[in-house]
Amino acid sequence: MPTHEDAGPTVDPSRFRGPDEPYAGHWREFPASWPSLEQQMPAGEMRVQVADALVRLPDRERAVMTLRDIEGRSAAEVCSMLDISAREQRLLLHRARAFVRARLEEYFKARQRRPDTGEELA
Amino acid sequence: MTAPPIPRSSTSLRRRLTPLYIAVFLQGFLLWVPVEKLFMSEIGFDPASVGVMAAAYAAVVPIIEIPSGILADRWSRRGVLIISSAALMLCSLIGGLSTNVATYIVSALVLGVYFAMYSGTLDAVVYDTVLEETGESEIFEKRIGRVRLVEAIALVVSSLLGGWLAGLFTPRLMYFLSVPIAALSIVGYLWFREPRLHKTEEATSLRSQLAVTYRTLTQRGQLRPIIALAVLTALVLQVIFEFGPLWLVALAAPAVLYGPYWAALISTLGLGGLLAGKVQLNRLVPLGTTVGLMILASLVLTREAGVAIVTIAQVVLALLIVLASIHVTRLLHDKVSSTVRSGVASGVGALSWIAFLPSALVFGIVSKQTGVQTASWIIVAATLGVAILFVTMAFGRHAEPMIEEPVPAMETRSSDRGHAWNLRGSSDLVSDLTCVEFVELVTAFLDGALDPITERRLVDHLPNCVGCQRYLDQFRETIQALGDLPPQSLSSKDREALLAPFRDPPREP
Numbered sequence: 001m002p003t004h005e006d007a008g009p010t011v012d013p014s015r016f017r018g019p020d021e022p023y024a025g026h027w028r029e030f031p032a033s034w035p036s037l038e039q040q041m042p043a044g045e046m047r048v049q050v051a052d053a054l055v056r057l058p059d060r061e062r063a064v065m066t067l068r069d070i071e072g073r074s075a076a077e078v079c080s081m082l083d084i085s086a087r088e089q090r091l092l093l094h095r096a097r098a099f100v101r102a103r104l105e106e107y108f109k110a111r112q113r114r115p116d117t118g119e120e121l122a
Numbered sequence: 123m124t125a126p127p128i129p130r131s132s133t134s135l136r137r138r139l140t141p142l143y144i145a146v147f148l149q150g151f152l153l154w155v156p157v158e159k160l161f162m163s164e165i166g167f168d169p170a171s172v173g174v175m176a177a178a179y180a181a182v183v184p185i186i187e188i189p190s191g192i193l194a195d196r197w198s199r200r201g202v203l204i205i206s207s208a209a210l211m212l213c214s215l216i217g218g219l220s221t222n223v224a225t226y227i228v229s230a231l232v233l234g235v236y237f238a239m240y241s242g243t244l245d246a247v248v249y250d251t252v253l254e255e256t257g258e259s260e261i262f263e264k265r266i267g268r269v270r271l272v273e274a275i276a277l278v279v280s281s282l283l284g285g286w287l288a289g290l291f292t293p294r295l296m297y298f299l300s301v302p303i304a305a306l307s308i309v310g311y312l313w314f315r316e317p318r319l320h321k322t323e324e325a326t327s328l329r330s331q332l333a334v335t336y337r338t339l340t341q342r343g344q345l346r347p348i349i350a351l352a353v354l355t356a357l358v359l360q361v362i363f364e365f366g367p368l369w370l371v372a373l374a375a376p377a378v379l380y381g382p383y384w385a386a387l388i389s390t391l392g393l394g395g396l397l398a399g400k401v402q403l404n405r406l407v408p409l410g411t412t413v414g415l416m417i418l419a420s421l422v423l424t425r426e427a428g429v430a431i432v433t434i435a436q437v438v439l440a441l442l443i444v445l446a447s448i449h450v451t452r453l454l455h456d457k458v459s460s461t462v463r464s465g466v467a468s469g470v471g472a473l474s475w476i477a478f479l480p481s482a483l484v485f486g487i488v489s490k491q492t493g494v495q496t497a498s499w500i501i502v503a504a505t506l507g508v509a510i511l512f513v514t515m516a517f518g519r520h521a522e523p524m525i526e527e528p529v530p531a532m533e534t535r536s537s538d539r540g541h542a543w544n545l546r547g548s549s550d551l552v553s554d555l556t557c558v559e560f561v562e563l564v565t566a567f568l569d570g571a572l573d574p575i576t577e578r579r580l581v582d583h584l585p586n587c588v589g590c591q592r593y594l595d596q597f598r599e600t601i602q603a604l605g606d607l608p609p610q611s612l613s614s615k616d617r618e619a620l621l622a623p624f625r626d627p628p629r630e631p
Binding site: 009016033034060062072097 | 606
């Protein structure tokens with residue numbers, strides 16, 4: 001039983017060129033590069049962002065992501081634990097990762113606009 | 123509005139790699155190498171036992187290559203490089219103490235340990251440092267070229283110096299002098315800050331990592347020609363460097379010529395590195411020229427010729443093969459994920475040694491019986507293999523003539539606008555994957571769950587598209603950040619809650 005969370009693109013379609021444009025389906029503008037983690041991120045800041053994104057995930061996605069990316073279980077293990085197909089597992093995980101990545105992207109973008117603060121986001 | 127790119131890449135990358143360059147230089151500074159054959163003959167080697175020693179050496183390297191790569195991926199690449207320095211010290215010491223064939227072979231085996239620990243690991247460490255500092259793999263070729271240059275300078279300088287000093291003193295002394303220099307390289311490695319990229323998926327078990335490395339090496343169809351190319355280029359180089367001096371022996375060249383000859387041959391490692399970023403082997407004309415010259419040079423070696431011609435042929439062939447092998451390394455590294463990269467690189471290295479072992483024995487026997495000219499048909503065959511693989515790969519990927527002006531990613535990066543997408547993709551039946559498709563396949567790709575055709579399309583897309591490279595890197599960074607979260611000590615109640623959505627019948631909102 002696919003729910004609303006299981007369908008649709010994981011990246012905003014407007015970020016890609018439309019079918020009638022040259023280079024259809026390619027990036028309109030590249031994702032901005034991220035600051036190198038070790039150098040420019042105060043310790044723990046990234047963790048806070050990721051943890052924050054995690055709680056905003058739909059339940060099923062959060063469950064799969066917790067098992068796979070935080071607890072480090074294998075895909076096969078997670079499939080059998082949750083009794084879901086490999087395809088469904090991957091779909092949920094992919095949606096969750098794309099969501100967390102997008103949150104981080106937003107965060108870095110905001111942080112770059114205010115390069116000196118870096119501590120807290122209003 | 124896009125924020126301006128952070129100007130951190132170039133200088134900080136250079137600064138970070140400096141200790142690595144210094145360590146590489148010190149490791150390459152082996153005073154005994156130019157006089158090795160001379161020393162070996164002094165302690166009782168004959169040409170046939172030289173071949174046996176090469177084969178023994180070739181046998182030990184692949185045995186250690188695989189565990190060294192896995193150790194590098196799972197423990198520390200820097201640590202493995204430090205072990206390689208220690209092995210080098212030991213090898214020089216045993217070599218210097220040797221008075222017979224048996225102990226010298228022991229020293230050669232320890233040299234094999236050094237080589238196995240060093241070879242794949244260094245490439246992987248450079249690749250990950252470049253990726254970590256700049257977020258892109260584009261300039262890896264240039265950086266690894268720089269490393270090869272440093273290696274070559276060390277070899278050339280130590281060859282000339284070692285030859286000269288050995289004349290003044292004894293070849294044996296060169297072995298002892300090399301020990302403290304190798305010890306200093308450990309200091310360089312300790313000073314180097316190791317990239318953390320490969321630790322992304324630390325949680326995976328050793329067994330599963332072995333499985334992934336094995337699967338990457340054996341099952342991924344699109345990797346096979348690349349692996350074959352990597353193996354063949356390494357084989358040709360190995361044969362030239364191990365047996366090249368036999369031409370001079372056959373021509374009864376005066377001893378004084380060995381130093382400059384060896385320096386010229388060794389310098390191809392550095393020259394190849396310098397040229398690597400400049401000669402675009404994915405383009406038709408440079409590829410054709412390279413391949414043609416390669417075959418020509420290998421054929422010259424099958425003919426009777428003077429010292430000058432032989433030297434030129436060997437140098438040209440070695441140079442072009444180095445060029446090709448750097449290009450192949452880049453292709454290989456682009457196609458495997460960071461966590462198994464040095465495992466795979468070492469696996470490829472191991473295959474090269476396995477191929478070298480019988481080649482060394484056959485080459486030794488044939489050249490002893492019928493001369494090096496006949497034996498060098500082995501080189502011609504391997505060179506032809508390189509040429510054929512390169513050409514078929516180029517044509518397989520690009521049914522249409524290759525585009526003349528690929529857009530360098532660096533240029534578009536400065537504005538972050540437009541698209542570095544290379545036009546040749548559009549005429550290609552296989553690889554015309556769009557970025558829209560790419561972003562949905564990343565998880566399957568990282569899990570190795572794609573069918574071979576889709577995987578190839580994805581991998582072919584990547585080098586041409588800075589946007590997708592970044593997306594993939596950011597995906598990996600995201601996964602790494604998740605892995606860095608404190609391991610959740612979930613109470614059984616919390617765990618139940620976590621898994622509940624899968625247990626309970628769906629609840630209506």
